[in-house]
Amino acid sequence: MGVNKIEPILDCLDSADPDICLSATQYSILEHEDAVDRLLPAVKKAGVKLVSGAGYNSGFIAGRDRFNYVDVIPKGMTEKRNRINEIAKKYNTNILHAALQFVLAADEFAAIIPGASKPEQVEDNVKALNEKISVDFWKELRSEGLIYEKAQVPN
Structure with a gap:
């Protein structure tokens, strides 16, 4: 199944036995707290894996003027995106x-x-997966409250 919200996956876990679910908007570097608290523990307990279908928040992280497939940008999200990008450049x-x-x-x-x-976007995606990003980058994001304290980050 592929959905844009957490609840259908949680409901599915209660009534079916999926192997994998497509999670299309609820887990990104910008928005992940609810998924960390509710979705990830539930799928882990059920032995279900996830595929992310919206790691860029439907293009918002790349600079588009929409967030999770709607034109309304949540309050503070533009500032958060910009701050993470500033730290990334560092x-x-x-x-x-x-x-x-x-x-x-x-x-x-x-x-x-x-x-x-x-x-070139495909090529950049491959480059992104192979790039070594400093552990200090993730520490700084966490120390500024830009990443939820319970979220896993790359080592």
Whole structure:
């Protein structure tokens, strides 16, 4: 199953025995607290893996003027995106690369579908997965409260 909310996955776990679910908007570097608290423990307990279908919040992380497939940007989200990108530059990376690695750092995610509309975006996605991002980058994001304290980050 592939859904844009946490609740259908949680409901599915109660009434079926899926192997994998596509999680299309509820876990990203910008928005992950609810998934960390509710979704990830539930799928771990059920032995279910997740595939992320929206690690860029439907393009918002890449600079689009929409968030999770709607044109209304949640309050403070633009500032959060910009601050993470500023910190990323300090560590010679960017928010797109960090976003992919962040999602895959969670044990419950088996894969990510980052999306791309141009060949160079595909190439950059591959580069992002192989880039070494400093542990200090993740520590700084956490110390500034930009990443939830319970969220897994790359080592």
